[in-house]
Amino acid sequence: xxxKQILQAYEIARERYAAIGVDxxxxxxxxxxxxxxxxxxxxxxxxxxxxxxxxxxxxxxTGNYPGRARNIDEVRADVKFxxxxxxxxxxxxxxxxxxxxxxxxxxxxxxxxxxFQSWIEWAKENGMKLDFNSTSFGHPxxxxxxxxxxxxxxxxxxxxxxxxCRRIADAMGKAQGDPCIMxxxxxxxxxxxxxxxxxxxxxxxxxxxxxxxxxxxxxKTCLEAKLFGIGLESYTVGSHDxxxxxxxxRKLMYTLDTGHYEQTENxxxxxxxxxxxxxxLMLHVSRxxxxxxxxxxxxxxxxxxxxxxxxxxxxxxxxxxxxxxFDASINRIGAYVIxxxxxxxxxxxxxxxxLAKLREYEDAGKGFQRLALLEEAKSLPFGAxxxxxxxxxxxxxxxxxxxxxxxxxxxxxxxR
Ligand code: RNT
Ligand code: ZN
Numbered sequence: 001x002x003x004k005q006i007l008q009a010y011e012i013a014r015e016r017y018a019a020i021g022v023d024x025x026x027x028x029x030x031x032x033x034x035x036x037x038x039x040x041x042x043x044x045x046x047x048x049x050x051x052x053x054x055x056x057x058x059x060x061x062t063g064n065y066p067g068r069a070r071n072i073d074e075v076r077a078d079v080k081f082x083x084x085x086x087x088x089x090x091x092x093x094x095x096x097x098x099x100x101x102x103x104x105x106x107x108x109x110x111x112x113x114x115x116f117q118s119w120i121e122w123a124k125e126n127g128m129k130l131d132f133n134s135t136s137f138g139h140p141x142x143x144x145x146x147x148x149x150x151x152x153x154x155x156x157x158x159x160x161x162x163x164x165c166r167r168i169a170d171a172m173g174k175a176q177g178d179p180c181i182m183x184x185x186x187x188x189x190x191x192x193x194x195x196x197x198x199x200x201x202x203x204x205x206x207x208x209x210x211x212x213x214x215x216x217x218x219x220k221t222c223l224e225a226k227l228f229g230i231g232l233e234s235y236t237v238g239s240h241d242x243x244x245x246x247x248x249x250r251k252l253m254y255t256l257d258t259g260h261y262e263q264t265e266n267x268x269x270x271x272x273x274x275x276x277x278x279x280x281l282m283l284h285v286s287r288x289x290x291x292x293x294x295x296x297x298x299x300x301x302x303x304x305x306x307x308x309x310x311x312x313x314x315x316x317x318x319x320x321x322x323x324x325x326f327d328a329s330i331n332r333i334g335a336y337v338i339x340x341x342x343x344x345x346x347x348x349x350x351x352x353x354x355l356a357k358l359r360e361y362e363d364a365g366k367g368f369q370r371l372a373l374l375e376e377a378k379s380l381p382f383g384a385x386x387x388x389x390x391x392x393x394x395x396x397x398x399x400x401x402x403x404x405x406x407x408x409x410x411x412x413x414x415x416r
């Protein structure tokens with residue numbers, strides 16, 4: 001399709017949507033401004049630059065597709081290339097283990113904003129804002145319990161780490177003039193039965209209270225809930241109930257990772273409950289296959305419903321959108337582009353819902369009409385609007401990004 005055809009198709013789509021009360025120009029404008037935070041850890045299978053200790057903490061990448069980023073320059077080059085194929089706004093989500101440590105070993109209780117100064121500069125140069133994560137896994141002190149550990153020495157170590165991470169996030173947020181969202185996810189749990197479920201959770205809550213004491217206006221903290229980790233199947237300290245209760249009482253942002261719930265659970269329905277009790281949501285958009293497998297996000301019913309619920313709740317501005325998956329079995333940069341575009345498709349689809357009309361039907365008790373319009377909305381010319389969004393922003397339309405990624409693979413990643 002050439003540009004003229006894309007614009008023609010868009011004009012037709014615009015009229016079609018207008019007929020049911022939907023403003024496509026406005027939807028595209030909102031989509032362009034809605035940031036999606038790219039998770040740096042897709043470039044290198046969650047390894048980072050601190051040590052070669054490997055992954056622990058109940059998460060795992062599978063696959064050994066060639067071309068993994070091996071150092072900070074390669075991570076940056078890959079993120080930059082992925083971004084060049086994406087319309088709209090992207091942020092970059094860093095983990096503490098991706099600091100610029102200058103070849104020295106910097107332990108987790110020693111990290112500071114100085115190790116992220118070059119990231120702050122790089123992000124500015126590349127038009128991205130930063131988000132951040134403390135890192136509890138892949139360390140000799142990780143064990144099964146970090147912030148929930150009854151051993152004060154270990155617990156203190158992780159409290160110190162997390163406090164320092166909040167200060168790093170604060171420095172990032174101040175430098176970029178926009179709060180850095182810092183996620184706390186700890187892997188704490190137990191492989192087998194425990195008779196101390198409440199005790200560890202109580203310790204965890206105390207650790208978090210201590211960590212959150214410091215007032216840091218440049219950043220916002222969020223806490224991620226989880227169902228279970230590999231090797232930690234019987235018990236998770238930071239379960240949904242714990243995190244929901246903690247965030248509601250402390251007025252903290254809740255991190256909703258779409259892979260972290262029972263497979264039959266309707267995750268999208270959580271949006272309209274949580275947002276009544278927590279100030280904001282951080283989303284880790286992922287794709288669980290049979291379990292929390294961290295497959296590349298695609299445009300499926302779960303993801304579509306998630307964004308529909310956000311738009312229906314008029315809460316896009318209370319939701320921070322990030323990706324979280326790690327697929328080492330396919331081209332890693334391709335994985336970013338597929339996942340980001342899929343997320344954008346879902347956001348756009350939600351923005352194009354004929355909500356006013358649907359609400360009118362619902363208020364009038366017109367159940368048949370509501371269901372009919374929900375069904376018909378599925379086959380409206382959504383693709384023409386998405387093509388226009390990409391064309392307008394000068395990035396490949398449709399499958400046009402496939403050869404670009406193949407070229408980068410030929411010229412760059414295959415040589416690693
Ligand atoms: C793990 C969580 C967490 C991690 C990243 C690396 O189950 O989803 O968000 O994926 O922190
Ligand atoms: Zn996550």
